[in-house]
Amino acid sequence: MLMLDPNVRNWVMIPITFAMLLIGVLRHLVAKLMRGSATAKIKSIQAKQLIQRSQYLRAHSGFLSRAAFNQRKEFFCDKEKGAFCQKVDPSLNPQQQMMSDPSMLSDMLTKNLTMVVPQIVTGAWVNFFFSGFVVAKVPFPLTQKFKLMLQRGVDLSSLDVTYISSLSWYFLNLFGMQGLLQLILGEKTFDDTQVMQQQMSMGAGGLDAPNAFKAEKDQLEMMQHNFRVAKFVELAAK
């Protein structure tokens, strides 16, 4: 059993945890501050609501008579005057939107900035001030393969794997603090995995109006109308 100096606990282990917690809170607040100015454009709201109306029509068509349904279908799908066949404003196309609208790009940049920069800064801080400390002992056994990862900066070949360096303690905090932060801040905070997913499908928040219109139009045209109200009397009598 290795004896560790209590000063290491007081001046390395607890400060790292405390700093991580405060930085988590700060990151959340900064992100909230930056997020505030998002206003949707009226055109894209119109397009979204048009699609939603069509979806409602498909979902509840059973309550409409054949004539009423056809009339509404014509409103959406008519070849000349249909709402889905109009020329779509090119700015609703996400690729072009990216080109023409720099605010979207900078928005994404600030999001990434609040995400990545604190992580790099804290990582560098821990690495700079606390490298070479054996900070803690994890209470579960680990295989030798973890040695390189967990004891970075501590080059002692005979040291047991369960003793970890300050950088590993930092990573342990990084992952473990998520739940606690969520508890403290009362809402969903940054989830690292979620942000990564968002980066994968870039611009998924924006609406690809032309394609969405086409898909919705196809679905509406394919749909078989079934007037359910006519059968209600029968059903009630059963």
Place this chain on the structure above:
Amino acid sequence: MRIVASKKGDGTIEKELFSPESLKQNGVALTNGRTIIAIAGGMTSGILGLTGLKGGLCYFMYMLLFTAALALKLGWKYQPYFASWNQVCVDGIFASVTTYILFWTLAYNSVHVF
């Protein structure tokens, strides 16, 4: 409110009413409960000085205890609050493992190592 209709085996249609917001809120309450249990349990295990497999098993015991307490509070039925038993029992168990490990290590080190 959202209506989810599902056809049963005998041809009758069963309709269920869900409010997505409330469902989400209940989910959040569930995860928060699990996080609290993970923190408290981690500290308990650490102070007791459990190591290795014992601590890991204890985690699942704490979660089982939490689920049992929750089920007792719900009156042994998930109906008005959650979508299924699966959600009550399984959701968020593995998400709070990291929190448990953190507080386990913290308490264990503070009490036993230094």
